[in-house]
Amino acid sequence: MFSSFSDYIQTGVPLFQLVPVHNGIRKVYSGEHRPLPNLLDQEIPAQKLLLGFPAYARSYTLSTQVSSPGAPVSGLAYPGPFTQEMGFWSHYETCAFLHGASANWIDKQYVPYAVKNNQWVGFDNQQSYGAKVTYLMTQHLGGAAVWSLNLDDFTGHFCGQGKYPLISQLKAELSRVEWWTPAASTTSQWCTQTPVYAWTRQTGATKPNKTPPSLMSVPKENHM
Numbered sequence: 001m002f003s004s005f006s007d008y009i010q011t012g013v014p015l016f017q018l019v020p021v022h023n024g025i026r027k028v029y030s031g032e033h034r035p036l037p038n039l040l041d042q043e044i045p046a047q048k049l050l051l052g053f054p055a056y057a058r059s060y061t062l063s064t065q066v067s068s069p070g071a072p073v074s075g076l077a078y079p080g081p082f083t084q085e086m087g088f089w090s091h092y093e094t095c096a097f098l099h100g101a102s103a104n105w106i107d108k109q110y111v112p113y114a115v116k117n118n119q120w121v122g123f124d125n126q127q128s129y130g131a132k133v134t135y136l137m138t139q140h141l142g143g144a145a146v147w148s149l150n151l152d153d154f155t156g157h158f159c160g161q162g163k164y165p166l167i168s169q170l171k172a173e174l175s176r177v178e179w180w181t182p183a184a185s186t187t188s189q190w191c192t193q194t195p196v197y198a199w200t201r202q203t204g205a206t207k208p209n210k211t212p213p214s215l216m217s218v219p220k221e222n223h224m
Helices: 038-042 091-098 126-138 165-174
Strands: 016-022 026-033 050-056 056-062 073-076 088-090 104-106 111-117 119-122 145-146 179-183 194-200 221-223
Touching: 038 056, 050 126, 088 091, 088 104, 091 111, 091 119, 111 126, 111 145, 145 165
Parallel strands: 050 145
Antiparallel strands: 016 026, 056 073, 056 088, 056 119, 104 111, 104 221, 111 119, 145 194, 179 194
16 A cells, blocks of 8 residues: 655555656656565465455646656645545545546556546556455455445445445455355444455365456556
8 A cells, every 4th residue: 555645646556566766857667566465475374464455546636747657746636525635535536536537547556547637546446356356366365355335435326336336346256256254344443433344264165166367457548
C-alpha cells in the first residue's frame, strides 16, 4: 500500500510494484517489477497472510500534461462529495468520476487509473479484483480482507453494477473453489466504526485440484 502524500503519482494497491528509478527530473518506472507482499520473501507462511482488497481510490492533482504512473503532481485531488477527504475516494465516488474520464490499465500492476482534466485517480475494479484473487490462489495465501464495506457502492446507484460490486466480485471469484469461508465482520483497531470483511481458508480444507488461470489480460485503454 502506498501513501497518497507524494510529489509524484503512485497507484494505491497495485498487485505488482514497479521499481522507481530517477532520471534526474522525476521518478519514472523501469520494466522490472516485484510481487506484493514482500512478506513472502521473508519466509512467513503464506497461509498466515491475508491479501488486501481496497474499496477506496487514491487521487491526485496533476501538475503537467503527463498522467502515467510516476508523473509529477501538485498535491492531492479534491475531496469526494461524500467522504470529504482529499486524495481518498470511495469506490462509488470513483464511479461517478469515471463519467467523461479517460480510463487506462497498467499492464504490469493489474490496476486501472483514470484522468479527467487535471484530476488523476488510481483505483480497483472488478477486473483488478479478479487478478488479485488469481494471485491469492496461486500463492496459497490464507485469505482476503476488504477495506471497507462502506466504501463499496452499497446502494448500487453509482457504478451500475448492482449493490456492492467489488465485494460481490470477490465473493464470486473465491466461490470458484470450495476451500474459502467468510469470516465474521470485524472492526478495525484504529477506527471502530469501519467494518472490515474477510474470507479465510477453511480449517483442514484441501487445495483445489484445478490450477487457477494465469493472470488475465485486459484492454490497455478504455475511454469512458
